Each structure stands twice: as structure tokens, then as C-alpha cells.
Amino acid sequence: MRFTDTTDLATWRQTVREFVATNWKRGRVIDEDDNPLGEAQQDEGRVKEWLDTLGNNGWIAPAWPKKYGGADMSPLEQFVLSQELTGAGAPTSRQMLNLVGPTIMLHGTEEQRLEHLRPMLKGEVAWCQGFSEPGSGSDLASLQTRAVRDGDDYVVNGQKIWTSGAHRADWIFMLARTDPDAPKHRGISYLLMNMKSPSISVRPLINLAGTHIFNEVFFEDVRVPVRNRIGEENRGWYVGTTTLDFERSNVARVVNIKKQVGRLGRYVQARAGSDSGVPAAYRMELTDRAVETAVCELLSFEVVSIQARGGVPNMEASMNKMFGSELQQRVDATAMHLTGLAGQFREPAGLEGEHRIRAANNYMLSVPATIAAGTSEIQRNIIATRGLGLPRG
Ligand SMILES: Cc1cc2nc3c(=O)[nH]c(=O)nc-3n(C[C@H](O)[C@H](O)[C@H](O)COP(=O)(O)OP(=O)(O)OC[C@H]3O[C@@H](n4cnc5c(N)ncnc54)[C@H](O)[C@@H]3O)c2cc1C
Known part of the structure; x- marks a missing residue:
């Protein structure tokens, strides 16, 4: 049992620390010690510049293969990077990337990986998660949003709720019912939908702290190409649980x-x-x-x-x-x-x-x-x- 870094990991940790000291810490808007318990205020322009720098190094999703924009790192190297960046108060990722990215990596086709992973890493495309519905939160498999096959498309109708960041998202990864007659876990598919499609409306929900983070999202006859389905039709529940496992693994x-x-x-x-x-x-x-x-x-x-x-x-x-x-x-x-x-x-x-x-x-x-x-x-x-x-x- 060993809870200390190996020599290689200690060297890597030092490299990250120096990188953070040079590229993030310098020129902070507010020093953390000045604001002892609150989050440091972060300037949006600086955050973007920083994430671009991280992305150029392959450090936003460091354990992904280089061909998708990662750095081929081991999960332990990724962990050290995450510890150091988070410890310094530096942003580490893009909206929802840690949920949908690894899911596409595991369950997507090569074409889907090439289409979606790089734009997500570069911050060209922001994502949101369309799982919960007004009657389906804990009992997620009871969800009612319908996707009906029509030629090469699905036609989606229904509503999602608590959709974090939907008001800033370009795409949504979602669960929709494709077989209403099957047992509830077996009639769901996992779809990627462009939020710029016609007939999607987003309504804000303001939280207890007065902040706009999540939303309601409504779909009326929204068309999603069948090629935007991740995994097999009606097997989306199992793809969705992978997303949830990644979400809950937040270290x-x-x-x-x-x-x-x-x-x-x-x-x-x-x-x-x-x-x-x-x-x-x-x-x-x-x-x-x-x-x-x-x-x-x-x-x-x-x-x-x-x-x-x-x-x-x-x-x-x-x-x-x-x-x-x-x-x-x-x-x-x-x-x-x-x-x-x-x-x-x-x-x-x-x-x-x-x-x-x-x-x-x-x-x-x-x-x-x-x-x-x-x-x-x-x-x-x-x-x-x-x-x-x-x-x-
Ligand atoms: C800050 C925030 C961000 C969120 N962002 C997103 C998002 O981006 N996308 C998205 O899809 N969803 C999002 N959600 C929704 C979240 O996943 C649901 O709120 C959560 O799954 C609970 O569902 P619910 O709100 O419908 O509560 P319910 O399922 O109605 O639960 C009500 C209460 O009953 C309890 N309960 C229910 N079933 C059981 C059971 N079987 N055994 C014991 N107790 C039970 C629950 O624990 C809870 O206390 C977000 C929620 C929050 C708070």
C-alpha cells in the first residue's frame, strides 16, 4: 500500500505546478488568500485563454488518445493533473465534457468520436445533459420524452428539467423513449441533439442562491438524425448509466x-x-x-x-x-x-x-x-x- 507519488508522478506533479505558476497564477484577478472561503473571481476571457492553453497541451482530457485531442496519459497522471489544477483554483474542463466525452469514447462509433470530441475539447461546442424529466428523476427509467423513427431521423417530443447550462449549450446528450411497449429500461435510446434545431425552447429556473444554472427544455417535433444515436436503439439506458458513473466519479x-x-x-x-x-x-x-x-x-x-x-x-x-x-x-x-x-x-x-x-x-x-x-x-x-x-x- 502506497499513498505517495512514485518518482515519475512526483516529477509530473512538479511540472504541472510550474506550469500553473507561470500560466494561471500570474495575474490573478483576486488572490485566494484575500477571499479566504469564497471562490476566486474568474475573468471569462482569462478562463477561455487558460482552457485553450490546456487544450493545446492535450490536458483537458489528458487520458484520451492523442488522435482525439488528449495526451495519452495514464489515469494516475490525469489524477495528479486534476489535483494540482483544482488545488490552484484553475478551471480544468469544459461544460459537461467529463460526462459526454468518455461516453462517446466508450460507446460511440469512430465517426462520432471524430465528429464530436475535438470541437468539445476546443470549447467550440458546449454540451448539456437531458436526462431528468418532471416525473422522472430518481426513477429515471420511467422517462416519457418520445423519439419516433421517421426515415433517417427520430422525431422527438417531450420535456427535460434541471438541465444545467442548457441556455449556453450548442448540443444536448439525452435519453428518449423509442419503444413504449418494452420494459422501461429496455425502450430507451441515447441521442445527441443539436440545440440549434428548430422547435426547442429553453426556460430558466433560478436556484436558491439567485443564480441561473439550470433550465427546463421543451421539444416539439425536433428531428435528430439516426446517426446521432449512441449505441444500439433501445439500449440507451446502459449507455446512460456509463455517463452517470463518470459523473459520480468526480475526484x-x-x-x-x-x-x-x-x-x-x-x-x-x-x-x-x-x-x-x-x-x-x-x-x-x-x-x-x-x-x-x-x-x-x-x-x-x-x-x-x-x-x-x-x-x-x-x-x-x-x-x-x-x-x-x-x-x-x-x-x-x-x-x-x-x-x-x-x-x-x-x-x-x-x-x-x-x-x-x-x-x-x-x-x-x-x-x-x-x-x-x-x-x-x-x-x-x-x-x-x-x-x-x-x-x-
Ligand atoms: C444542481 C442540480 C443540477 C442538475 N443538473 C441536471 C442536468 O444537467 N441534467 C439532468 O438531466 N438532471 C439534472 N439534475 C436533476 C437531478 O438528476 C435530479 O434532481 C435527481 O436525480 C433527483 O430527481 P428529482 O429531482 O426528480 O427528485 P425525486 O426523484 O422526485 O426524489 C424526491 C425525493 O425522494 C427520494 N427518493 C426517490 N426515489 C427513492 C427511492 N427509490 N428510495 C429512496 N428514496 C427515494 C429522493 O432521494 C428525494 O429525496 C440536476 C439537479 C440539481 C440539483
């Missing part, structure tokens, strides 16, 4: 949590012995978060070790997602306790010191973490049935 979350716990520690240290010192009970609470973060890191190592052996984590991805998202919420609650009233400022621009903290913002933004990509209850069901072999409830 960058724990890097952010670790950073946040570290900053909270510094916050407490800076106040030790002063009038604004933090009560002992909250110090204990922060200690619990630090221990849980160490556990979460081990879960992410397990996900990566399965990927390194060429597998797609399933139950392990659910454990990682469930534990990480619940921990994120606990850390944000701890931040609220530690920072008290100073953490309540919603718009800290122009404020000084501890008033820039934005703990309340982070607290609200973490509420959906245990819902998105399948709720904690659904992850527990997966772990119970596929992991522990327990009967269905």
Missing part, C-alpha cells in the same frame, strides 16, 4: 473540500486568543471535518485505482459521490458556525478581510450537491444492491 471535489478545511483552520488560528476567537465546540467540529476529508480522499483514491486498472467504477463512484457531497454540506455548515455574522455577506465585493468570506453563499450553493447526479438515497440504494448484494427495498 476533484475532495481537493476543494480539503482546501476549504485548510482555510477554515487558518481562519481559526488567526483568531486564537482574541475577542473574535472561535468557541471550543466549533474547533472540535472542524476537527471532525478534517478526519472526514481524509476518508473522502481515500474513496477518491479507490475510484482512480479502478480507472487505472481499466475499469469504470460503479458502486465505488456512488460511495465517492454520496460521501463527498454530504461532506461538502457539512463543511459549509461548519464554515457558517465558525464565521458567524461575518459569513452572512452575500455580495462581499469591496468589503475587507473577514467580511469577504461568503460562507452563506457556499452554504446555499451546496444544498443541491446531494440531489444532482442522483440523490444520496439513490446512491445508498446502489451501494446496497450492487455493492452489498442486499435485496431491493
Whole structure:
């Protein structure tokens, strides 16, 4: 058992650190230490320039083959890259690329890979995920959006909901029912639809923090060429679960949590012995978060070790997602306790010191973490049935 880098990985980590120091850190709009618990403000132009630089190195999807724009790296090298970029607060990927990209790589035809992967890496095409529907979230296989074959096209009618980034997306990867008479998991197909097609409407949904992230999307007789189907007709459920496994394998979350716990520690240290010192009970609470973060890191190592052996984590991805998202919420609650009233400022621009903290913002933004990509209850069901072999409830 070995949790340290090999010599090669340590050299690679150093290379990435130097690259980040030269290309990202320099000229930051806001230094992280100036905004101890909030996200660093990021200028859109700089983010684009940075992602273009990453893309030119093949570092946006480093484990993809070079012929699709990757860098032929091992999953472990990719993990180190992700740890270092996330740790530095640098963007790592394009919208939904980590979900749809690997799915096309695994289940798509060569023609589909060549058509879609490079434009996605270059940021020429942004994607969104059309899975959930008003009556079909946890019970996703009950979805009702219909795709009816008409010559070389499918004609799609129906509605999706909670579609993150649909208002900025050029394409949507979606699940639609192609055989209404088959058992529900066996009548679904996985389609790629151009969002510029006629008769698609996107309506915004504003979240608790007042931010526009997700949307409702409506389809009225939208035509999708049959060649844009990923995998076999009526076998789309199994393609879709691969997408979900990739979504739940997110190993960058724990890097952010670790950073946040570290900053909270510094916050407490800076106040030790002063009038604004933090009560002992909250110090204990922060200690619990630090221990849980160490556990979460081990879960992410397990996900990566399965990927390194060429597998797609399933139950392990659910454990990682469930534990990480619940921990994120606990850390944000701890931040609220530690920072008290100073953490309540919603718009800290122009404020000084501890008033820039934005703990309340982070607290609200973490509420959906245990819902998105399948709720904690659904992850527990997966772990119970596929992991522990327990009967269905
Ligand atoms: C921030 C955010 C972004 C999202 N982005 C997208 C996106 O881009 N694309 C997309 O397709 N979807 C997206 N979603 C939707 C997300 O996948 C669903 O919200 C989620 O799967 C839950 O479905 P639901 O909202 O219909 O809740 P429901 O399925 O109605 O669940 C309601 C409650 O019942 C519980 N429950 C349901 N079934 C069971 C069961 N069998 N056992 C135990 N408890 C159960 C659930 O855990 C939950 O607490 C997003 C959601 C959020 C919060």
C-alpha cells in the first residue's frame, strides 16, 4: 500500500505546478488568500485563454488518445493533473465534457468520436445533459420524452428539467423513449441533439442562491438524425448509466473540500486568543471535518485505482459521490458556525478581510450537491444492491 507519488508522478506533479505558476497564477484577478472561503473571481476571457492553453497541451482530457485531442496519459497522471489544477483554483474542463466525452469514447462509433470530441475539447461546442424529466428523476427509467423513427431521423417530443447550462449549450446528450411497449429500461435510446434545431425552447429556473444554472427544455417535433444515436436503439439506458458513473466519479471535489478545511483552520488560528476567537465546540467540529476529508480522499483514491486498472467504477463512484457531497454540506455548515455574522455577506465585493468570506453563499450553493447526479438515497440504494448484494427495498 502506497499513498505517495512514485518518482515519475512526483516529477509530473512538479511540472504541472510550474506550469500553473507561470500560466494561471500570474495575474490573478483576486488572490485566494484575500477571499479566504469564497471562490476566486474568474475573468471569462482569462478562463477561455487558460482552457485553450490546456487544450493545446492535450490536458483537458489528458487520458484520451492523442488522435482525439488528449495526451495519452495514464489515469494516475490525469489524477495528479486534476489535483494540482483544482488545488490552484484553475478551471480544468469544459461544460459537461467529463460526462459526454468518455461516453462517446466508450460507446460511440469512430465517426462520432471524430465528429464530436475535438470541437468539445476546443470549447467550440458546449454540451448539456437531458436526462431528468418532471416525473422522472430518481426513477429515471420511467422517462416519457418520445423519439419516433421517421426515415433517417427520430422525431422527438417531450420535456427535460434541471438541465444545467442548457441556455449556453450548442448540443444536448439525452435519453428518449423509442419503444413504449418494452420494459422501461429496455425502450430507451441515447441521442445527441443539436440545440440549434428548430422547435426547442429553453426556460430558466433560478436556484436558491439567485443564480441561473439550470433550465427546463421543451421539444416539439425536433428531428435528430439516426446517426446521432449512441449505441444500439433501445439500449440507451446502459449507455446512460456509463455517463452517470463518470459523473459520480468526480475526484476533484475532495481537493476543494480539503482546501476549504485548510482555510477554515487558518481562519481559526488567526483568531486564537482574541475577542473574535472561535468557541471550543466549533474547533472540535472542524476537527471532525478534517478526519472526514481524509476518508473522502481515500474513496477518491479507490475510484482512480479502478480507472487505472481499466475499469469504470460503479458502486465505488456512488460511495465517492454520496460521501463527498454530504461532506461538502457539512463543511459549509461548519464554515457558517465558525464565521458567524461575518459569513452572512452575500455580495462581499469591496468589503475587507473577514467580511469577504461568503460562507452563506457556499452554504446555499451546496444544498443541491446531494440531489444532482442522483440523490444520496439513490446512491445508498446502489451501494446496497450492487455493492452489498442486499435485496431491493
Ligand atoms: C444542481 C442540480 C443540477 C442538475 N443538473 C441536471 C442536468 O444537467 N441534467 C439532468 O438531466 N438532471 C439534472 N439534475 C436533476 C437531478 O438528476 C435530479 O434532481 C435527481 O436525480 C433527483 O430527481 P428529482 O429531482 O426528480 O427528485 P425525486 O426523484 O422526485 O426524489 C424526491 C425525493 O425522494 C427520494 N427518493 C426517490 N426515489 C427513492 C427511492 N427509490 N428510495 C429512496 N428514496 C427515494 C429522493 O432521494 C428525494 O429525496 C440536476 C439537479 C440539481 C440539483
